[in-house]
Amino acid sequence: MRDNDGRKLDHKTLEQVRIRVVQQVERGARPEYLASVLGFARSTVFGWMARYREGGLDVLKARTIPGRPQKLSGPQLRQIYTLIVGNDPRQLSFEFALWTREMVRELIRREFNVKLSVVSVAGCCESWGYHRSVRCGEPTNRIS
16 A cells, blocks of 8 residues: 555545546546556546546535434533533432443433433543543543
8 A cells, every 4th residue: 555545635635636637637638647646546547537427527526424323413412511511410310429421321311312322422521521531520521
């Protein structure tokens, strides 16, 4: 594997490269030359050309990569965050005074009837600025 073959480019940049390469070939540049200069395989450039000829420039544009939809919406995540930051867990009928990932998971289940894994909850907490190694709700923004 080469270091300059395009796999490290983000989708938008790669889209621009594809479009510019096709435009250059249409203006008379040799696909083999462009492939070698840019570090792509010849077959990659010829593939772009074939797709372009079949469907135009639109087929070369970056597409969104599908994934599993999130179980919680933005407003729901904000509501959970507000509950965690604004309350001692005991105020919400939890046994301990410091938030844990398991407690956040249970709060999400209670509030929205959504079951998340502990790993997913840890991801939410990290996105809020809480780290996995310590408990959520402490001044240092850490979670266990």
